[in-house]
Amino acid sequence: EVQLVESGGGLVKPGGSLRLSCAASGFTFSSYTMNWVRQAPGKGLEWVSSVSGGSSYINYADSVKGRFTISRDNAKNSVDLQMNSLRAEDTAVYYCARTGCTSCYADYWGQGTLVTVSS
Amino acid sequence: EIVLTQSPGTLSLSPGERATLSCRASQSVSSSYLAWYQQKPGQAPRLLIYGASSRGTGTPDRFSGSGSGTDFTLTISSLEPEDFAVYYCQQYGSSPRTFGQGTKVEVK
Numbered sequence: 001e002v003q004l005v006e007s008g009g010g011l012v013k014p015g016g017s018l019r020l021s022c023a024a025s026g027f028t029f030s031s032y033t034m035n036w037v038r039q040a041p042g043k044g045l046e047w048v049s050s051v052s053g054g055s056s057y058i059n060y061a062d063s064v065k066g067r068f069t070i071s072r073d074n075a076k077n078s079v080d081l082q083m084n085s086l087r088a089e090d091t092a093v094y095y096c097a098r099t100g101c102t103s104c105y106a107d108y109w110g111q112g113t114l115v116t117v118s119s
Numbered sequence: 120e121i122v123l124t125q126s127p128g129t130l131s132l133s134p135g136e137r138a139t140l141s142c143r144a145s146q147s148v149s150s151s152y153l154a155w156y157q158q159k160p161g162q163a164p165r166l167l168i169y170g171a172s173s174r175g176t177g178t179p180d181r182f183s184g185s186g187s188g189t190d191f192t193l194t195i196s197s198l199e200p201e202d203f204a205v206y207y208c209q210q211y212g213s214s215p216r217t218f219g220q221g222t223k224v225e226v227k
Contacts, residue, residue: 037164045156045164045207045218061215095163105154105211107175109163 002026002108004096009113012086016117020081022096022110030054033099034072034079035106038092038115048094050102051079057102064090086117121146121210125219131227138195140222142208147188152212155184155193158221159204167206168193198224 008020022034036048049060049070058070067086072079079096093114097106122145132138142153151171156164166175168184171191181196195202203226208219 044220047216105169
């Protein structure tokens, strides 16, 4: 069974940093592109970042470029999102999602972790 | 960036009725790389349709997708109680991948 479990969310002050992690199981992790998608309270979905299976392809939404860094560890079946210079508008539930390639749909999603940026 | 516009914003229907949801793109979606997701309150999105018309694993056959280019449709042939939720379309052929703003299907 495919499982994606996010962790690391919490309350952080504007300008602060947070590191999210997603632990994957139930599939050959290195064969899949992993993604972060976020959802602000009461709002729609926004793709944040993607990393290909071998980390050769990494991409970011313009809204987070230069502030967020995605990375993965295929030995540990995990993908992280390092978030720096956080702003109030980064407040959201962050979902980890699996895609079969860099231009593919997300077939499995984690349950999400809430990040709140507030003073 | 491809902007996806979903309509209507809210659809008020009764169980057993047919639901038709629209997703219009600001430019052509390459190779029909269009997906539909269902999201219930407090839950993660769930894949329903990919490639505009292919059902995901476990998607009931009352859900169908159609369209190409800039106009796409999700149809629920006969609403079941568990189908009342928010539905999002997403294009994944161009970067950045973008989502529509969602259509809420609510009980009339």
